[in-house]
Amino acid sequence: METVLTSGTEEGLIYGFMALGILLSFRMLGFPDLTVEGCFPFAAGVAATLLVAGASPPVATIVAVLSGIVAGLIAGAIHTRLGINNILAGILVASALYTAQLRTMGRPNVPLLNYDTIYGQALGFLGLTESRWGNIAFLAMLTLIVGGALFWFLHTDLGLAVRATGDNEIMVRSLGVDVRDTKMITLALGNGLVALSGALAAQEQGFADVSMGIGTLVAAAAAVVIGETVLGQGGVGRSLLSAVLGSIAYRALLAFGLRLGFPATDFKAVAAVLVLLALVAPQLRNRWRETVTRRAVARGGAAT
Amino acid sequence: MIHMRGVVHHFLRGTVNEVVALAGVNLHVRPQEFVTIIGSNGAGKSTLLRALAGVVMADAGRFTVADTDITCWLEHRRAELISRIDQNPLASTAPQLSIEENMALAFLRGRNRGLGMAVTGKRRDVFRAALSKVALGLEDRLTTKVGTLSGGQRQALALVMAILAEPRVLLLDEHCAALDPKAAAQVMAITEKVVSEQKLTTMMVTHNMEHAIRYGNRLLMMHKGRVVVDVSGPEKTCLTASGLVEKFHILSGEILPDETLLTS
Ligand SMILES: Nc1ncnc2c1ncn2[C@@H]1O[C@H](COP(=O)(O)OP(=O)(O)OP(=O)(O)O)[C@@H](O)[C@H]1O
Ligand SMILES: [Mg+2]
Numbered sequence: 001m002e003t004v005l006t007s008g009t010e011e012g013l014i015y016g017f018m019a020l021g022i023l024l025s026f027r028m029l030g031f032p033d034l035t036v037e038g039c040f041p042f043a044a045g046v047a048a049t050l051l052v053a054g055a056s057p058p059v060a061t062i063v064a065v066l067s068g069i070v071a072g073l074i075a076g077a078i079h080t081r082l083g084i085n086n087i088l089a090g091i092l093v094a095s096a097l098y099t100a101q102l103r104t105m106g107r108p109n110v111p112l113l114n115y116d117t118i119y120g121q122a123l124g125f126l127g128l129t130e131s132r133w134g135n136i137a138f139l140a141m142l143t144l145i146v147g148g149a150l151f152w153f154l155h156t157d158l159g160l161a162v163r164a165t166g167d168n169e170i171m172v173r174s175l176g177v178d179v180r181d182t183k184m185i186t187l188a189l190g191n192g193l194v195a196l197s198g199a200l201a202a203q204e205q206g207f208a209d210v211s212m213g214i215g216t217l218v219a220a221a222a223a224v225v226i227g228e229t230v231l232g233q234g235g236v237g238r239s240l241l242s243a244v245l246g247s248i249a250y251r252a253l254l255a256f257g258l259r260l261g262f263p264a265t266d267f268k269a270v271a272a273v274l275v276l277l278a279l280v281a282p283q284l285r286n287r288w289r290e291t292v293t294r295r296a297v298a299r300g301g302a303a304t
Numbered sequence: 305m306i307h308m309r310g311v312v313h314h315f316l317r318g319t320v321n322e323v324v325a326l327a328g329v330n331l332h333v334r335p336q337e338f339v340t341i342i343g344s345n346g347a348g349k350s351t352l353l354r355a356l357a358g359v360v361m362a363d364a365g366r367f368t369v370a371d372t373d374i375t376c377w378l379e380h381r382r383a384e385l386i387s388r389i390d391q392n393p394l395a396s397t398a399p400q401l402s403i404e405e406n407m408a409l410a411f412l413r414g415r416n417r418g419l420g421m422a423v424t425g426k427r428r429d430v431f432r433a434a435l436s437k438v439a440l441g442l443e444d445r446l447t448t449k450v451g452t453l454s455g456g457q458r459q460a461l462a463l464v465m466a467i468l469a470e471p472r473v474l475l476l477d478e479h480c481a482a483l484d485p486k487a488a489a490q491v492m493a494i495t496e497k498v499v500s501e502q503k504l505t506t507m508m509v510t511h512n513m514e515h516a517i518r519y520g521n522r523l524l525m526m527h528k529g530r531v532v533v534d535v536s537g538p539e540k541t542c543l544t545a546s547g548l549v550e551k552f553h554i555l556s557g558e559i560l561p562d563e564t565l566l567t568s
Binding site: 153155156157158159160161163164167168170171172173174175176177178179 | 397414420
């Protein structure tokens with residue numbers, strides 16, 4: 001049980017960055033950004049290739065994040081400047097990133113077992129020994145820093161315009177904001193976070209693989225949705241916190257399922273159902289309420 | 305201040321449902337003029353304001369505001385000069401954001417947005433002062449989510465937001481239609497006050513004949529995408545609601561040809 005919790009927390013924090021990215025693009029902007037399916041493994045591949053080539057772990061991680069930001073900007077440009085539908089724009093970029101990743105890595109899988117990683121370096125720097133708890137401490141600190149930066153950004157004038165674009169685009173445009181720019185910023189940030197997640201995941205699991213992106217969008221959306229269900233929707237701070245906690249809960253569930261003998265692949269369907277339920281729940285609730293009211297009226301009772 | 309020349313706009317062009325929303329509008333509005341616009345449903349009033357604000361890009365015609373040709377400017381750029389409240393109360397405010405966050409968005413209308421804090425103590429004071437003018441108590445609910453306000457409260461907030469950054473031109477599309485009579489009178493009084501205080505050039509669409517006559521110094525009536533009545537000055541002061549309604553009916557029934565009305 002303890003390993004379920006610790007590995008759930010560790011992976012949950014790693015995938016928490018991805019959940020934060022999805023929170024920005026999918027929840028705040030309403031943009032189902034499939035770029036992430038290509039961006040996550042690509043960033044992992046970039047980090048792994050750089051590490052194998054002798055780059056230091058921080059440099060490899062930062063370059064991976066930058067590559068994610070560029071991927072987000074490209075998807076954003078395809079959508080906003082060329083007028084391509086949002087889902088299609090993401091699929092196009094993800095598809096191109098698949099080739100880019102194979103080209104970068106030179107083969108479908110790059111193992112990292114004998115290389116120094118960001119975890120080893122960070123823990124050495126902090127004077128901690130390498131262990132799962134050490135990793136968790138480092139990841140928690142990184143989450144605090146990144147989450148804090150996001151919290152700050154979303155409260156600036158620009159960040160507010162970014163948030164408002166998903167809320168009422170018509171109004172934001174009428175107030176003089178070029179929504180093409182705010183959308184590109186959101187996708188750049190979102191994919192930067194997803195890339196960070198990819199680079200951290202590769203270094204934790206000890207390899208990068210071309211197939212590690214399949215189903216990531218839905219899994220991250222499921223994490224966001226679980227967090228929202230548990231913590232409820234509220235201000236920016238609560239949204240950020242619930243995305244990270246949702247990610248931890250989701251990964252702990254996954255680890256628990258693996259313990260029980262379910263293959264990891266089963267969870268893609270579970271995640272899909274969870275997201276679907278969360279998306280239709282408000283509609284179902286309304287329809288149910290209407291039915292109850294109508295019945296009450298039909299019975300001659302007072303509908304309140 | 306505002307020049308519109310030969311403005312034409314079609315919707316669903318090239319289909320069987322094609323609508324000529326604006327059929328050649330020529331209009332010159334002088335600085336600080338307050339123009340009220342009336343006309344039956346579908347006359348093209350909203351489309352005229354939208355075309356000026358760049359929400360729809362007109363098929364033809366030129367627009368000049370404050371001696372600047374803005375014909376090719378996109379909507380977000382025109383926001384520097386023009387502020388508009390839509391007739392849909394849900395269009396002008398962001399429901400998931402708080403009152404102060406909506407105000408902060410409006411505070412920087414048409415300006416660059418950087419990495420400074422959107423809501424600061426100093427700005428909050430400005431927001432509170434501006435909101436207290438509409439006397440709906442919104443100044444005490446700065447952190448309330450706008451989606452939880454009533455339609456009328458949201459429209460009043462939209463008015464405060466529209467004038468917060470001191471635009472040159474104010475376009476109001478039935479901005480009091482969702483308000484109860486008392487609140488409508490209050491918001492109209494505030495509108496008139498800020499328009500004269502800030503020396504705004506204003507165009508206001510309304511279905512309320514009393515408002516159309518009482519407020520402003522020029523009145524237009526639109527019909528089928530054209531301006532068919534244009535009165536100002538003393539002639540406008542002499543208009544009566546019943547007289548206007550009569551003109552309205554005549555136009556809707558099209559008993560008289562347009563030429564007769566143009567010279568009325
Ligand atoms: N988005 C649109 N698509 C198609 N037709 C439109 C659209 N917007 C307006 N129209 C048409 O253009 C014409 C003018 O509409 P407009 O909204 O300008 O009228 P209005 O004078 O503001 O009417 P109301 O008093 O009802 O608000 C109408 O015939 C309308 O059906
Ligand atoms: Mg209208």
